[in-house]
Amino acid sequence: MLEQQERFEYCNNIVALFEKSLKKLIKKNAQKYYIGVDLGTACTAIAVFDEEKKPVAGAYRWSNVVRDGMVVDYIGAVRIVKEMKEELEEKLGHSLHYAATAIPPGTMSVDGGVVKNVVEGAGFEIAGIFDEPSAANALLKIEDGAIVDIGGGTTGISILKDGKVVYVADEATGGHHFSLALAGAYQMSLEEAEEFKRKKESHQEIVPVLKPVIEKVASIIMEHAKPYDIKNIYLVGGTSCLTGIEKIIEKSTGIATYKPDNPLFVTPLGIALQC
Ligand code: ATP
The missing domain is CATH 3.30.420.40 (ATPase, nucleotide binding domain)
Incomplete structure (x- = not known):
């Protein structure tokens, strides 16, 4: 680590x-x-x-x-x-x-x-x-592995081999879906849920609620990454700011998962x- x-x-x-x-x-x-x-x-x-x-x-x-x-x-x-x-x-x-x-x-x-x-x-x-x-990757400088960009509307999966992007995919699951899940769970408006989610102080409480959505993202990653036998996943994008999201993804995929201090x-x- x-x-x-x-x-x-x-x-x-x-x-x-x-x-x-x-x-x-x-x-x-x-x-x-x-x-x-x-x-x-x-x-x-x-x-x-x-x-x-x-x-x-x-x-x-x-x-x-x-x-x-x-x-x-x-x-x-x-x-x-x-x-x-x-x-x-x-x-x-x-x-x-x-x-x-x-x-x-x-x-x-x-x-x-x-x-x-x-x-x-x-x-x-x-x-x-x-x-x-x-x-x-201009910042991450990864040679091999998957860069997974969990943004607002989509999750982008890119597989790198020897510093080159060899496969890309973009799936329509992102932070918006996390906010929808929170809005439902807490009976909040989508805007309130979005703000609540972005506060670091909320993370400890909401990450367990969001676990099924995070696991869904993990299964999307695996769908695309499976043929490539990758050893590491690197998370970027605003949704990756969620505290501990990397641990849930690592557990679900069985692949070592890392993120920089601020992936946004x-x-x-x-x-x-x-x-
Ligand atoms: P896309 O790449 O899908 O077009 P985007 O470029 O807007 O979307 P990002 O800016 O990477 O995506 O991330 C935005 C998402 O990250 C939003 O859903 C936002 O709620 C979420 N987000 C931003 N900061 C945090 C935070 N601190 N905690 C949790 N989620 C966050």
Whole structure:
């Protein structure tokens, strides 16, 4: 486990710096800015890196402009990204021109164009469109195993062999389904359940309630990972923030499962890093 934590050191350091940059701008007047925009089902994030590929500024919003990995509110998505861009430009005292983005594995033909249009509609020129697992792996630096991105609407499973993504799948089960389960169990509205779930203090109480949904995610992972004889699973995505989710997945799959300190921002940061 210690070795695994050391492996995550780079990722954890970058994420910690980014979290700092969300509260307070780290650096003005960089020679160059690298920007990643992650348009998600539940969370839209922008990461700004400097010429040394270190995070200097960032912003994120909870939103409902994407569903099951697809943009469903185009105007809303453009508005949110534009607002965040302007907020960052004001903080940096510098206009931001180029941004890269990412899409879930296998959705380039159906949604790649829409995501590109949203980022362009917000005023950026496109610096690249990456696939989410490769973006996440820019931080994780995994050679072999499965990167499992449990997001808001979907769970992306990517199998890596010798540092290359050899298989990808995206299944429509994610944090939204966890919130639905909580809303039912606690007789709350979906919005209340969503907020309750995101609080770390709630986790000890809700994780046992969510165990069947987590086990469902584990069975989805196994469906896809079985033919590949993987030895390790690496969790990213906001839903992976749930305390102890890695232990339940490890028990259900029988495969050693790890996650970085904060799995929520791994993909958006990886997008900026890949520019
Ligand atoms: P997708 O990848 O499916 O398009 P997304 O990019 O919005 O979705 P993420 O930003 O990785 O996904 O994760 C969002 C999900 O993570 C939401 O369902 C949110 O409730 C959940 N989430 C975020 N933070 C926490 C937390 N601290 N505890 C539990 N769940 C969390």
